[in-house]
Amino acid sequence: xxxxxxxxxxxxxxxxxxxxxxxxxxxxxxxxxxxxxxxxxxxxxxxxxxxxxxxxxxxxxxxxxxxxxxxxxxxxxxxxxxxxxxxxxxxxxxxxxxxxxxxxxxxxxxxxxxxxxxxxxxxxxxxxxxxxxxxxxxxxxxxxxxxxxxxxxxxxxxxxxxxxxxxxxxxxxxxxxxxxxxxxxxxxxxxxxxxxxxxxxxxxxxxxxxxxxxxxxxxxxxxxxxxxxxxxxxxxxxxxxxxxxxxxxxxxxxxxxxxxxxxxxxxxxxxxxxxxxxxxxxxxxxxxxxxxxxxxxxxxxxxxxxxxxxxxxxxxxxxxxxxxxxxxxxxxxxxxxxxxxxxxxxxxxxxxxxxxxxxxxxxxxxxxxxxxxxxxxxxxxxxxxxxxxxxxxxxxxxxxxxxxxxxxxxxxxxxxxxxxxxxxxx
Amino acid sequence: xxxxxxxxxxxxxxxxxxxxxxxxxxxxxxxxxxxxxxxxxxxxxxxxxxxxxxxxxxxxxxxxxxxxxxxxxxxxxxxxxxxxxxxxxxxxxxxxxxxxxxxxxxxxxxxxxxxxxxxxxxxxxxxxxxxxxxxxxxxxxxxxxxxxxxxxxxxxxxxxxxxxxxxxxxxxxxxxxxxxxxxxxxxxxxxxxxxxxxxxxxxxxxxxxxxxxxxxxxxxxxxxxxxxxxxxxxxxxxxxxxxxxxxxxxxxxxxxxxxxxxxxxxxxxxxxxxxxxxxxxxxxxxxxxxxxxxxxxxxxxxxxxxxxxxxxxxxxxxxxxxxxxxxxxxxxxxxxxxxxxxxxxxxxxxxxxxxxxxxxxxxxxxxxxxxxxxxxxxxxxxxxxxxxxxxxxxxxxxxxxxxxxxxxxxxxxxxxxxxxxxxxxx
Numbered sequence: 029x030x031x032x033x034x035x036x037x038x039x040x041x042x043x044x045x046x047x048x049x050x051x052x053x054x055x056x057x058x059x060x061x062x063x064x065x066x067x068x069x070x071x072x073x074x075x076x077x078x079x080x081x082x083x084x085x086x087x088x089x090x091x092x093x094x095x096x097x098x099x100x101x102x103x104x105x106x107x108x109x110x111x112x113x114x115x116x117x118x119x120x121x122x123x124x125x126x127x128x129x130x131x132x133x134x135x136x137x138x139x140x141x142x143x144x145x146x147x148x149x150x151x152x153x154x155x156x157x158x159x160x161x162x163x164x165x166x167x168x169x170x171x172x173x174x175x176x177x178x179x180x181x182x183x184x185x186x187x188x189x190x191x192x193x194x195x196x197x198x199x200x201x202x203x204x205x206x207x208x209x210x211x212x213x214x215x216x217x218x219x220x221x222x223x224x225x226x227x228x229x230x231x232x233x234x235x236x237x238x239x240x241x242x243x244x245x246x247x248x249x250x251x252x253x254x255x256x257x258x259x260x261x262x263x264x265x266x267x268x269x270x271x272x273x274x275x276x277x278x279x280x281x282x283x284x285x286x287x288x289x290x291x292x293x294x295x296x297x298x299x300x301x302x303x304x305x306x307x308x309x310x311x312x313x314x315x316x317x318x319x320x321x322x323x324x325x326x327x328x329x330x331x332x333x334x335x336x337x338x339x340x341x342x343x344x345x346x347x348x349x350x351x352x353x354x355x356x357x358x359x360x361x362x363x364x365x366x367x368x369x370x371x372x373x374x375x376x377x378x379x380x381x382x383x384x385x386x387x388x389x390x391x392x393x394x395x396x397x398x399x400x401x402x403x404x405x406x407x408x409x410x411x412x413x414x415x416x417x418x419x420x421x422x423x424x425x426x427x428x429x430x431x432x433x434x435x436x437x438x439x440x441x442x443x444x445x446x447x448x449x450x451x452x453x454x
Numbered sequence: 455x456x457x458x459x460x461x462x463x464x465x466x467x468x469x470x471x472x473x474x475x476x477x478x479x480x481x482x483x484x485x486x487x488x489x490x491x492x493x494x495x496x497x498x499x500x501x502x503x504x505x506x507x508x509x510x511x512x513x514x515x516x517x518x519x520x521x522x523x524x525x526x527x528x529x530x531x532x533x534x535x536x537x538x539x540x541x542x543x544x545x546x547x548x549x550x551x552x553x554x555x556x557x558x559x560x561x562x563x564x565x566x567x568x569x570x571x572x573x574x575x576x577x578x579x580x581x582x583x584x585x586x587x588x589x590x591x592x593x594x595x596x597x598x599x600x601x602x603x604x605x606x607x608x609x610x611x612x613x614x615x616x617x618x619x620x621x622x623x624x625x626x627x628x629x630x631x632x633x634x635x636x637x638x639x640x641x642x643x644x645x646x647x648x649x650x651x652x653x654x655x656x657x658x659x660x661x662x663x664x665x666x667x668x669x670x671x672x673x674x675x676x677x678x679x680x681x682x683x684x685x686x687x688x689x690x691x692x693x694x695x696x697x698x699x700x701x702x703x704x705x706x707x708x709x710x711x712x713x714x715x716x717x718x719x720x721x722x723x724x725x726x727x728x729x730x731x732x733x734x735x736x737x738x739x740x741x742x743x744x745x746x747x748x749x750x751x752x753x754x755x756x757x758x759x760x761x762x763x764x765x766x767x768x769x770x771x772x773x774x775x776x777x778x779x780x781x782x783x784x785x786x787x788x789x790x791x792x793x794x795x796x797x798x799x800x801x802x803x804x805x806x807x808x809x810x811x812x813x814x815x816x817x818x819x820x821x822x823x824x825x826x827x828x829x830x831x832x833x834x835x836x837x838x839x840x841x842x843x844x845x846x847x848x849x850x851x852x853x854x855x856x857x858x859x860x861x862x863x864x865x866x867x868x869x870x871x872x873x874x875x876x877x878x879x880x
Contacts, residue, residue: 065526067525067526068525070522073522073524073525077511078511080509080510080511080513080746081510081511083506084506084507084510085503085504085506085507087506096496096499097716097717098499098714098715098716098717099493099494099499099714099715099716100491100493100710100715100716101716102716128554128555128743128744129554129743129744130740130741130742130743132739132740132741133739133740136738136739136740137563137739140566140570143570144566144569144570144581144605145604145605153581155570155579155581155582156581171738171741174737174738175738175739177738178571178734178735178738179570179571284526288524288525288746289524289525289526290523290524290525290526290527290528290741290742290744290745290746291523291524291744291745291746291747308604309604311600312562312597312600312601312603312604313558313559313562313563313601314556314558314559314562315556315558315597315716316556316716317554317555317556318554318555318716318717318744318747319716319717320506320714320716320717321717321744321747
């Protein structure tokens with residue numbers, strides 16, 4: 029089978045006509061399919077549904093330390109919740125603070141604190157320093173970039189590689205004292221699905237940077253393996269401690285993609301001084317997060333990490349077929365044309381697809397017109413602008429396998445049509 | 455019976471000796487009693503305990519609009535949650551935003567936004583204006599003052615009267631463009647238990663103030679009646695709208711003292727422009743708060759306000775006897791001595807006691823040494839300093855009636871001892 033590069037103009041035109049006919053057929057079907065957000069499916073929710081039966085009016089509602097979870101109190105989280113996350117994150121309990129239902133909320137609040145009050149005792153607030161910048165490995169998570177943009181920080185894109193952000197560039201950029209930090213999804217990154225190498229983690233810990241440079245280490249997919257293979261990522265907190273930069277990083281995670289997306293438990297972890305600084309704020313911000321939901325989680329995973337891992341295996345059994353539908357379709361329909369590339373991650377929630385440069389927006393629109401919603405092109409880049417107009421984030425979890433097969437077929441047709449339009453117009 | 459003012463020095467000394475003997479007797483009992491925080495009792499929690507049975511794995515987990523509460527989505531709150539709070543707060547649904555489990559958290563986040571990003575579109579952030587001040591009706595809620603102090607605002611005390619803060623002084627102070635707002639607990643105020651008169655509310659709405667002056671209208675006790683009598687307070691949001699100051703106020707409330715203190719549902723309400731400004735921040739801060747807990751609440755109060763009111767009547771039946779133990783004891787043991795005054799509120803969580811000037815710290819310490827913990831003296835004033843060393847906030851809800859009777863007896867002895875020490879030393 030010829031690649032598009034090998035085809036004559038006539039062959040390309042013939043291919044385009046054939047695909048256009050298939051596209052038109054889909055157009056007539058009034059599809060309404062969505063691959064835009066990394067949203068767990070109903071089957072995934074069902075896998076946790078018995079968590080709703082864990083606590084009822086007849087339950088013992090005291091923690092292992094004898095605290096009544098219904099009442100006020102407990103700023104940093106229940107001891108048993110910390111222990112569970114300590115096992116999941118491989119971070120000591122005493123570094124952990126439990127939050128509400130959203131790790132995004134914890135990140136926002138932390139960055140807001142750095143911005144308005146400074147990143148630590150005696151450090152000038154970013155708002156008063158003016159002109160502060162933040163490194164954004166791209167493609168990355170749009171909601172990360174959204175926080176920094178809201179705070180008026182300048183977003184600096186850094187290309188992602190298959191072992192993390194381009195560290196030569198990061199090291200160069202971080203020398204600027206106005207560069208105040210970096211967003212990282214170190215494991216099964218959103219959206220590339222790739223993980224940071226040990227060298228990347230060590231370089232982040234060691235590099236020269238401002239004293240108030242802060243890495244937002246969003247370990248959202250820390251236990252979210254999909255395949256037999258799984259990636260291992262070094263713990264940045266201890267790496268930073270080792271090299272004398274203990275305050276460089278703050279870790280975030282949640283059970284949003286373990287139990288219930290809208291009602292999980294979020295967590296942060298940090299070294300001593302950062303923790304003190306964060307708790308100084310939280311002590312004024314709240315009396316404490318929802319302890320009933322914390323207890324529900326720890327009682328549901330009563331054996332700790334082994335229960336969580338078994339649960340994640342169940343989820344992988346649900347999710348992996350979704351990934352496989354997309355990947356098999358890409359392999360069959362796109363690989364032979366040699367017009368794009370995509371990632372095949374060992375875990376996480378996304379496949380990152382790079383279309384032919386300059387065609388991603390066209391692909392998005394072709395899909396949209398046909399009733400297939402993709403993540404907005406550019407969303408994975410700072411300011412929503414993909415400089416190559418090439419990247420599309422595929423979120424295969426939410427649609428049913430049947431819908432996903434159709435949506436992926438439409439997507440493959442759109443990718444090929446957009447490439448053909450470009451090749452024929454050049 | 456003679457008041458202390460009518461007693462001779464010898465009579466005072468005799469009284470002191472008698473009380474000292476009773477105090478010493480308590481000292482030997484190793485008491486451990488706490489009247490410090492406005493914490494609901496276990497019986498109050500029990501009154502809501504069946505809320506834990508409302509949702510389980512067999513429940514319909516869709517909202518009335520068909521949204522799955524387990525998954526992501528819904529920034530501002532479920533339609534049915536807004537409707538419930540609309541009835542409770544007497545504020546239109548479209549002004550309402552639902553939060554997590556803590557209204558304090560919503561207040562903190564709002565004030566942080568005003569501080570770091572400004573109080574509205576085009577308004578300079580308070581942090582950049584520098585030297586901003588906040589009015590603190592006192593005695594008031596220590597956690598309010600804590601937020602403003604954390605942000606480095608200058609706290610300006612304003613004396614409370616039995617119809618709200620001293621409005622002559624508020625009007626005068628608010629003319630200063632650096633004065634950026636005021637904390638108000640308009641109904642059954644913390645700690646006085648008194649409510650704002652219509653005139654007070656109207657004067658707050660109408661007075662001259664900076665364009666970014668914001669009233670934190672913490673309606674924490676909006677339906678928390680204790681007696682047959684109940685106070686009515688005007689809606690500040692609509693009063694502000696009427697007089698052309700629509701952005702002056704933001705309202706906060708929660709079910710922390712309706713259902714579960716640690717796992718209730720918090721809410722804010724604001725007029726159009728404030729709401730837009732707040733949501734602009736929240737849209738970056740979170741995907742949405744815990745919808746399962748929202749659904750649990752609205753299903754528990756399935757008939758809306760009548761169910762909530764019946765529930766509050768049940769709670770009043772539990773709480774009122776606690777107030778009565780304290781008030782009856784004060785009436786019998788303190789009234790005849792004419793050395794202090796206290797409030798007798800129609801609702802809320804506190805009794806505010808004014809001891810003889812200059813003796814509150816001594817009363818606190820006498821109680822403390824005897825194993826009875828009171829709210830820290832001064833906590834109800836900015837910077838934790840009561841200028842008259844007189845006010846003590848009594849929180850009668852949490853201890854059992856038996857414990858409360860003992861604690862109150864110790865307190866009355868301490869109040870009288872401290873007064874006698876002062877009178878004998880003068």
